[in-house]
Amino acid sequence: MDQRGRTPEVDWPARPDLSLALNRMGTFDWDLDGGRMHLDATALEVLDLRPDEFDGTPEGVRARVVPGEEARLDRRVRRALDDGRSHYGAYFRTHRADGGVAWTHIQGHILRDPHGRPYRVIGILRDAAQDPGEPGASGERDEGRRRMTGVVERTTAILAHARTVNDVTDVLKDPEALGHLGAVSVMLGVVDGPRVHLVAEGQLGSYVPEIEYTRIDARFPMSEAVRTLQPVYLSSREEFRQRYPLLWPYIEPLSVCSGVYLPLIAQGRPVGALGLLYSRDGDFTAEERNVLVALGSGIAQSLQRAILFEQEHDLAEGLQRAMLPRRIPEVPGARIAVRYRAARMGRDIGGDWYDVIPLGEGRVGVMIGDVEGHDTDAAAVMGQLRIVLRAYILEGHTPGTALARASAFLRDLATERFATCTYAEVDLNTGMLRLVRAGHLDPLVRRGDGSCHRLQVAGGLPLGLPERERAGTTGSGYPVTSMELHPGDTLLLCTDGLIERPGADPESGVRELMEAARTGPVDVEELADVLCDLVGDAGGGDDMALLLLRRRGSPGPRAGGPLRQRLAPGDPDGPAVARHLIRAAVAAWGARERADEIELAADELMTNALVHTDGGGEVTLRLTADGRIRIEVEDSSSALPRRREADDWAVSGRGLMLVDRLAEAWGVEARGSGKRVWCEFEVPPRTAEPGADH
The missing domain is CATH 3.60.40.10 (PPM-type phosphatase domain)
Structure with a gap:
């Protein structure tokens, strides 16, 4: 308006550059390959930059962006470039020359070569201070809300698969899990009787063994959260120092300005506490507190499941090991x-x-x-x-x-x-x-x-x-x-x-x-x-x-222990198994050339016990002190056998005759209610095999 309150005349229709200037909308042109950036006069005005203060590079714009906003804005642009999109937009805060802060909106159009590679961005910078209801701030809050809600949902989904306390702590130490909440450090404490055991600390790398265990009645924020079942919010370093002097020496060297300690409550009782530390000053909004409490509730349920699972596993594994x-x-x-x-x-x-x-x-x-x-x-x-x-x-x-x-x-x-x-x-x-x-x-x-x-x-x-x-x-x-x-x-x-x-x-x-x-x-x-x-x-x-x-290696012949095999009445496999064992033992003791004779003699003695007695018997094969192989068959019959000559047409009577012909010696011994029939075979001396493993 002029001095008389009249609106100055403008051409009809208004030129585009005039329309942009009157609405405090400037343009920019960013050469991605060359790293150059051009801002028109209105864009410089929106950023409160004099022409001589702008060096014609993206860094000249970043100098005006509020710290913390810069990384978020860079991520938004980088995502648009990498995802193949043609447009992007974002609200961000900038510093004014007088020290104030203003909301600005940026909108860019991305140009790409035939291969899809971005090489230029042309767009608009707009003063968002007059947006109805400060949509710039609202947009920031909406994005923050979506980010925090997404973290809660993602973390809850991941924790649903956690089976042990270590699984829970691994999730909390993952920067991709809780890092998007803006926390620079995450701590998890588990209630252990009258104490809180700090089992995990992530991101800052500031784990302090001196406070690995703290009593629930001690003056620490994590202990207080467990004791009172209420979250503890700390909005400044000064509040850390005044309220928790025992903790302050550990916080002082860190880039921590605020924090929250959430009680982890499951079925009405505390199972632990979650600590989140931030580099920003300021109190937590009601919305942030609600999101954090929801996060704590999900972690509490997962932690309780993990604790119960480990207790059951320890009990069951202890039982099994006791049974072994x-x-x-x-x-x-x-x-x-x-x-x-x-x-x-x-x-x-x-x-x-x-x-x-x-x-x-x-x-x-x-x-x-x-x-x-x-x-x-x-x-x-x-x-x-x-x-x-x-x-x-x-x-x-x-x-x-x-x-x-x-x-x-x-x-x-x-x-x-x-x-x-x-x-x-x-x-x-x-x-x-x-x-x-x-x-x-x-x-x-x-x-x-x-x-x-x-x-x-x-x-x-x-x-x-x-x-x-x-x-x-x-x-x-x-x-x-x-x-x-x-x-x-x-x-x-x-x-x-x-x-x-x-x-x-x-x-x-x-x-x-x-x-x-x-x-x-x-x-x-x-x-x-x-x-x-x-x-x-x-x-x-x-x-x-x-x-x-x-x-291990075969022992010498004189060290050979006895081989025993039970002969059960009516068991057709018993003699066959015994013969197999005897042949293997004879070969192992160095008498392979006499295996047929020894097996035949043993078979005759076993047959005699099974045919002429009711209770079966037991066959034993062993080496005597003088190096002979001795076969013994015990049975429950007191009738002593005798050697007799069989005629050509006899169907029995040749057993002991064969034993007498094959063995160097044989005999019969009374054994209480039964007897033992034995025979012995000489075995040539055998030298130990070179390199045998004894």
């Missing part, structure tokens, strides 16, 4: 290594077990198994089953009978659980290995030459299955497979947690296991660590047990 053997006995002639690793899914516990049972006279039994389920009940059933199997084996039952009785025991428990198991009995003097399998994985053996093979073991049904599912089975249902474990061979027993991978074929896991065993170290402890590393710390969702037994 407390120590593995030393077994002469063998090296044994065992491993157990809990799952990292479900309740982190299951029914996997292992056991080592010294049987005396150079024999040892090893077993591994898995009770169905992943809970404390599975661990409890596992403990009972392991103990009863051990008892049956120590009572002298054959491997097949021991598993059959254990299966009946598990059915009688009425837990509706079943179990898989593999039991192996090794005579370390002869190398004879007897295996029985109940629905379990085939064992593996790594030979002394480094090759690795799967042992084909005849299998029965899992233990504990109802009788209706066992229909059609004969005998005990658990046949015994016999083979030889040579010096330097390593027997490998494991549960399926070692080979199963999520979404993968179990056979691929077996192949991976065999390759790792083939190329792994000879020492069983080192090899066990290598095999456990196949599943890593996270596991494949199942617990895992592993047992390795390596047979």
